[in-house]
Amino acid sequence: MKIIVAIKQVPERDAQVRIAPSGKWIQEFDLQYALNESDAYALEEALQLKEKSGAASSEVIVVSAGPERIGTTIREALAKGADRAIQIACDDLGARDALGVARLLAAAVKPENPDLILTGLQSEDLGLGQTGVIVAELLGLPHATLILHVEKTESGVTVKRELEEGWFQTIELPTPAVLTIQSGGNKLRYATLMGIKRAKNKEVRQLTAAELGGDSAPLVLLEHVSMPQKKKSTQMLSGTAQEAAAALVEKLKFEARVL
Amino acid sequence: MSGVLVVVEQRAGRIARIGWEAAAAAQHLGVQLGAPLSAAIVGADTESLASEIAARTLEKVTRVEHPLLAQYTADGFIIALQQLIQAEQPGYVVFPHSYQVRDYAPALAARFGQVLIGDVVAISAAEGVAGPIFTRQLLQGRLNGDYRHSGSGPCFVSVQAGAFRAEALSQAVASAPITTSTPAIEPAQIRTRPSEPFRAGSQTVDLGSAQLIVSVGRGIKDADNIPIVQELATALGAELAASRPICDNGWLPMERQVGSSGQTVSPKLYLAIGISGAIQHLVGMKGSQCVVAINKDPDAPIFEIADYGIAGDLFEVVPALTAAVKAAKQ
Numbered sequence: 001m002k003i004i005v006a007i008k009q010v011p012e013r014d015a016q017v018r019i020a021p022s023g024k025w026i027q028e029f030d031l032q033y034a035l036n037e038s039d040a041y042a043l044e045e046a047l048q049l050k051e052k053s054g055a056a057s058s059e060v061i062v063v064s065a066g067p068e069r070i071g072t073t074i075r076e077a078l079a080k081g082a083d084r085a086i087q088i089a090c091d092d093l094g095a096r097d098a099l100g101v102a103r104l105l106a107a108a109v110k111p112e113n114p115d116l117i118l119t120g121l122q123s124e125d126l127g128l129g130q131t132g133v134i135v136a137e138l139l140g141l142p143h144a145t146l147i148l149h150v151e152k153t154e155s156g157v158t159v160k161r162e163l164e165e166g167w168f169q170t171i172e173l174p175t176p177a178v179l180t181i182q183s184g185g186n187k188l189r190y191a192t193l194m195g196i197k198r199a200k201n202k203e204v205r206q207l208t209a210a211e212l213g214g215d216s217a218p219l220v221l222l223e224h225v226s227m228p229q230k231k232k233s234t235q236m237l238s239g240t241a242q243e244a245a246a247a248l249v250e251k252l253k254f255e256a257r258v259l
Numbered sequence: 260m261s262g263v264l265v266v267v268e269q270r271a272g273r274i275a276r277i278g279w280e281a282a283a284a285a286q287h288l289g290v291q292l293g294a295p296l297s298a299a300i301v302g303a304d305t306e307s308l309a310s311e312i313a314a315r316t317l318e319k320v321t322r323v324e325h326p327l328l329a330q331y332t333a334d335g336f337i338i339a340l341q342q343l344i345q346a347e348q349p350g351y352v353v354f355p356h357s358y359q360v361r362d363y364a365p366a367l368a369a370r371f372g373q374v375l376i377g378d379v380v381a382i383s384a385a386e387g388v389a390g391p392i393f394t395r396q397l398l399q400g401r402l403n404g405d406y407r408h409s410g411s412g413p414c415f416v417s418v419q420a421g422a423f424r425a426e427a428l429s430q431a432v433a434s435a436p437i438t439t440s441t442p443a444i445e446p447a448q449i450r451t452r453p454s455e456p457f458r459a460g461s462q463t464v465d466l467g468s469a470q471l472i473v474s475v476g477r478g479i480k481d482a483d484n485i486p487i488v489q490e491l492a493t494a495l496g497a498e499l500a501a502s503r504p505i506c507d508n509g510w511l512p513m514e515r516q517v518g519s520s521g522q523t524v525s526p527k528l529y530l531a532i533g534i535s536g537a538i539q540h541l542v543g544m545k546g547s548q549c550v551v552a553i554n555k556d557p558d559a560p561i562f563e564i565a566d567y568g569i570a571g572d573l574f575e576v577v578p579a580l581t582a583a584v585k586a587a588k589q
Contacts, residue, residue: 013477013535014556017401026402097374098365125398128377130365133333137366142450143333145362162520163456164358166513172452182520184507217409220374224405225397228560234552234568244569245579248551249587251567256549258471258528259495259587 001058001152003046004109005082006119006131007039009066009073013124023224025094035073038120042181044188045150046118047081053152059083061112065090065104065209078199079191085202090209094126097218102134107212110139114176116157121146121180129180136178143178144171148185160185262318263289264349265298266340268357269308274300277355279425282315284418285353286428288382291391294350297321301339303329313435315428321347322439327449333363334449339442341370346440349413356417368415375415376406378538380422390414399537400560420519420542464498464514466522471497474517474544475505478533478554478573482510487577488532494584500524502540518543533573536561553577 012032020027035043043062050058062077064070065088074085086108093101109117117136122129136143148168149160156174162182163169173179191199209215235251237244252259265285268278282298289296295318300308305322313320323339336359344352344367354360356378368375380403381394393406393416408414466472473492479485492499499515506516517524518540525546532553534540541564544550552565553576562568569576 011398013399017398017558019402026398099369099372099374102369127395127397127399129361130375130377133362133365134369137369143362143366144451146358161453162358164519165523166521167456167458169456170454174450184503187509218374219372219408219410219412220376221407221409222404223392223407226403226405228396228400228403228563234562234565236557236562236568236570238570241571241575241579242583244571245576245583248567248569248580249583252528252549252551253587256528256566258549259584 001049001053001055001116002112002114003049003058003060004112004114004117005039005043005046005060005062005077006105006109006117006135007043007062007064007073007077008036008120008123009033009064009070010036010123010125017227019225019227024222025225033069033073035076036120036123038122038181038183040120040188041183041185042118042120043077043080043082044186045181046116047189048186049116049150049152061086061114063105063108064088065101066093067091071204074204075199076191078202078204079195080189081195083202085204086207087204088207088209088212094222095218097220098128098130098134100216100218102131102138103216104209104212105131106135106138108207109135116150116175117141117178119178119180121182132178132180139178141176141178142173143180144173145180146182147179148182150179262295262297262347262349263292263351263353264344264347265296265353266360267298267300267308267312268355268359269300269302269305272308274308274311275355275357276425277357277420279428280420280423281353281355281418282312282317283425283427284379284382284416284423285351286317287423288351288353288391288416291382291384292350297347297349299323299340299343301328301336303327309437310434313437314430315435316431317428317435319435320437322437323442324439325442325444327444327446330453331359332449332451332453333366334451335444336363337367337370338444338448340367342442343440344371344413351414351416354415354417356419360417364415364417371412371415373412373415375417376408377417379416379418382416396538399535400541401558419538421545459513464512466498466500466515466517466524469498469524470527471495472500472517472524472526472528472547473497473530473532474500474502474534475511475532476502476534476540477504479505479510482508484574485510487574491530491532491577491581491584494581494588497528497530502534502537531561531565532577534561535559536564553580
């Protein structure tokens with residue numbers, strides 16, 4: 001089984017958010033970056049499927065688009081066990097809309113003829129949650145979203161899909177297919193020292209956005225970003241931990257009257 | 260190209276609240292554009308749902324009906340709605356940002372060479388800007404982004420749960436006309452086979468009726484630290500709950516999860532500890548009477564909806580709070 005996992009490098013969760021002078025995004029120069037969480041679960045699911053299949057021909061290939069810094073995230077995926085990678089050089093990823101990014105990924109993975117394409121259900125920075133679904137559409141493949149578990153069958157896969165409010169369903173799909181993976185389905189592995197060493201010699205194929213023909217103008221434009229306005233007037237309680245805790249108990253008892 | 264079409268969502272034979280909210284958003288957009296509002300409902304048996312929608316103030320309702328649409332599949336819904344949109348030529352198509360819409364609307368938009376503007380929290384107009392401005396949340400709610408649609412062709416938009424008031428679309432004096440459209444779908448075009456929805460295991464924890472909830476998030480850092488918040492919950496006589504990552508890691512059982520994929524709660528008091536406040540969590544607890552947030556990041560989105568906040572280290576604040584609660588109860 002050949003599995004492609006599309007991954008994205010995103011700012012660390014607790015990164016400081018400061019709006020850039022352009023007003024269109026945040027300042028990036030001092031940000032730390034990490035592998036998008038649901039993409040990490042997609043990678044884990046792919047690695048487990050490969051391990052279960054046991055076939056020597058089984059392969060996990062990660063693909064990612066972005067500026068040069070995504071190389072570190074790709075190496076991390078290789079260290080965890082992906083066999084090889086495709087890196088799409090693209091310095092203006094954030095200026096592309098979901099269709100533009102999906103076109104790049106679809107063009108890069110099509111020649112591989114994979115059995116499965118996995119990706120996280122959404123990115124933590126832009127939160128579009130569309131890339132996997134559009135890749136499926138562009139490649140003419142069936143898809144399913146919010147998947148927690150994948151099982152190989154004779155003709156395809158059976159997946160467990162999360163629905164709202166604690167409900168689930170299973171879906172049978174023929175392969176090739178595209179699945180977007182929800183976090184929490186598996187326990188994530190860490191890269192081992194041996195894995196990190198091996199990753200250095202694994203193949204990373206370099207492509208550019210231009211050669212993939214993905215340079216059409218975006219239809220949806222992010223024009224301006226701003227810090228959210230507080231909807232409620234929050235009373236912030238200050239002082240030492242003891243002082244703040246005592247003040248809070250007072251407020252909850254005598255002001256909010258909920259204790 | 261004119262008009263605003265809202266695709267209303269049904270769940271288990273009823274119109275979902277988020278469906279009415281999308282209709283309210285579509286009406287808001289229609290008023291802003293001076294464009295008429297119509298609605299569509301997709302399924303195999305939509306007669307009574309269509310009448311319910313037609314009783315609201317809109318121009319018309321289309322029943323997109325076919326036996327193959329009895330159960331939701333992305334393939335079925337995309338084919339059916341593609342035909343409706345081609346026939347009706349709306350300028351804007353509005354959806355609720357539900358799990359179902361997230362599953363098919365991006366592909367439907369792509370089929371028109373378009374891009375869905377998803378999870379929108381506000382629709383506004385600005386002087387000197389052509390067309391509406393759609394606001395979405397970025398970076399897990401820590402930043403807002405204003406988006407604009409350029410080019411011709413329908414603009415696809417989905418709206419976040421709770422962003423528009425379901426009641427805003429008022430009852431009409433007379434019912435709107437209802438038409439039925441039967442899309443051409445072949446069984447072979449539906450490539451996926453979904454099962455009936457099921458619940459995992461038995462729900463033994465009913466957070467929905469809890470009056471006091473202590474809820475814990477990523478800030479707790481390790482499973483070994485859970486007793487710190489458990490002690491506070493015990494001192495308060497509160498239920499212990501968690502945000503998704505805590506349950507994903509197996510630190511607390513899934514049935515204690517609050518948020519879009521877990522339980523929806525509305526206690527008197529909701530104490531959010533080490534929870535940053537991503538929208539997936541907020542939708543599950545926004546109805547709480549009083550919200551307290553304890554988080555080391557003073558810019559965490561949870562503070563935007565909190566009544567009381569302590570910006571500090573939970574490992575100091577929570578034990579102090581447990582002691583203060585115990586002292587107050589003596």
